[in-house]
Amino acid sequence: MINLKSKLPLVGDTIFSEMSTLAQQLNAINLGQGFPDYQPDTELLNAVCQAIQQGPNQYAPMIGVPALRQAIRDKTIAHQGHAYDPDADITVTSGATEALTSSILALVQAGDEVILIDPSYDLYAPVVTLAGGLTVRVAMNPPTADTPRFSLDWDAIAHAVTPKTRLLMLNFPHNPSGLTLREEDLDALEHIAAHHDFLILSDEAYEHIVFDGNPHVSPVSRPALASRCILVSSFAKTFHATGWKIGYCCAPSSISQEVRKVHQFTVYSVSTPMQTGIASYLKQTQAIHGLSAFYQRKRDRLVQGLKASRLQPLHSEGTFFLLVDTRALGQGPEKDLAIRLTREAGVATIPVSAFYADPAAPAANHQLLRLCFAKQDATLDDAIEKLANL
Numbered sequence: 001m002i003n004l005k006s007k008l009p010l011v012g013d014t015i016f017s018e019m020s021t022l023a024q025q026l027n028a029i030n031l032g033q034g035f036p037d038y039q040p041d042t043e044l045l046n047a048v049c050q051a052i053q054q055g056p057n058q059y060a061p062m063i064g065v066p067a068l069r070q071a072i073r074d075k076t077i078a079h080q081g082h083a084y085d086p087d088a089d090i091t092v093t094s095g096a097t098e099a100l101t102s103s104i105l106a107l108v109q110a111g112d113e114v115i116l117i118d119p120s121y122d123l124y125a126p127v128v129t130l131a132g133g134l135t136v137r138v139a140m141n142p143p144t145a146d147t148p149r150f151s152l153d154w155d156a157i158a159h160a161v162t163p164k165t166r167l168l169m170l171n172f173p174h175n176p177s178g179l180t181l182r183e184e185d186l187d188a189l190e191h192i193a194a195h196h197d198f199l200i201l202s203d204e205a206y207e208h209i210v211f212d213g214n215p216h217v218s219p220v221s222r223p224a225l226a227s228r229c230i231l232v233s234s235f236a237k238t239f240h241a242t243g244w245k246i247g248y249c250c251a252p253s254s255i256s257q258e259v260r261k262v263h264q265f266t267v268y269s270v271s272t273p274m275q276t277g278i279a280s281y282l283k284q285t286q287a288i289h290g291l292s293a294f295y296q297r298k299r300d301r302l303v304q305g306l307k308a309s310r311l312q313p314l315h316s317e318g319t320f321f322l323l324v325d326t327r328a329l330g331q332g333p334e335k336d337l338a339i340r341l342t343r344e345a346g347v348a349t350i351p352v353s354a355f356y357a358d359p360a361a362p363a364a365n366h367q368l369l370r371l372c373f374a375k376q377d378a379t380l381d382d383a384i385e386k387l388a389n390l
């Protein structure tokens with residue numbers, strides 16, 4: 001018998017695969033896991049196919065194909081208002097997942113504290129544990145009758161910072177709440193950062209999906225924050241290509257140097273033709289600019305449709321997620337309700353409690369489910385009809 005000691009004894013199958021499996025078994029519509037049920041733009045597919053045909057098809061440089069790093073630089077100047085050096089600061093990674101993991105493993109030492117703002121994306125805590133760090137959880141204010149949205153509690157975040165704080169994890173636009181940052185948030189963050197010496201890992205995977213004409217607000221738009229920030233993003237959500245796993249990480253060179261040491265020995269380099277194809281597509285297309293409007297139409301379609309149901313949508317400011325308040329269906333743990341909805345209505349969703357340290361805790365259960373609207377209109381309409389019948 002092999003004596004195997006797990007490094008992550010508490011980690012099992014994620015709620016995303018659990019709900020997807022249930023959806024498959026019950027032939028339910030899957031509004032749970034966050035991926036589109038449509039193809040990327042044909043021009044992008046052609047650009048990648050051409051790159052495969054023409055090559056090169058051998059190892060890319062460890063830090064990424066130069067044309068793609070240049071395109072990321074240009075995109076980040078336009079979108080986040082910060083100029084990174086493509087050679088020293090930008091690294092192409094295997095999705096945002098690898099950028100986040102390599103960053104945490106490179107920057108967090110044993111005993112370092114990492115602040116997570118709950119609800120938080122499920123990758124952060126286990127990777128902090130792998131790095132030997134300690135997670136410090138700060139909850140967002142949950143929605144109330146007066147303020148029917150999650151909101152950031154900057155006082156609580158300030159209180160959580162100690163001399164041992166190494167990293168503050170941010171994720172805006174926010175999965176699962178759809179919350180975006182405002183300039184006041186950056187004021188508060190700058191104020192805290194001025195008194196402490198921690199890094200900020202800003203997961204901006206949904207940077208190009210912000211609604212109602214609002215801009216994407218990133219911490220790297222403030223020079224005082226950019227100097228301690230690692231900006232992570234991905235082409236998965238931007239190009240409807242979650243299966244391609246191409247992302248990137250931008251940070252001042254001294255930080256990037258450390259992140260690259262981990263990237264080098266976990267992934268080394270990322271698919272060459274994918275990088276070349278994406279770089280040439282980014283040069284010729286305005287596709288990114290239409291993305292917010294594309295998803296806003298889907299958000300509005302779902303919100304409008306749900307008026308006929310007993311689910312009460314909260315406002316989504318960005319991402320392709322919508323939270324719904326389920327109190328009209330009775331009280332109970334969110335996960336039970338998600339399972340019930342899959343069985344009785346034929347629609348799979350994700351309980352928001354899954355984004356907390358202890359999903360079973362009362363403080364993690366606010367009677368909220370997350371619905372993904374990155375689906376064809378016909379899929380959304382089917383789901384709306386089924387939910388209205390509940």
Ligand SMILES: Cc1ncc(COP(=O)(O)O)c(C=O)c1O
Nearest residue numbers: 095096097121175205234236247
């Ligand atoms: C907040 C957040 N960060 C990171 C990722 C992972 O991105 P990628 O698929 O590029 O690895 C996701 C994917 O769902 C996400 O929602």
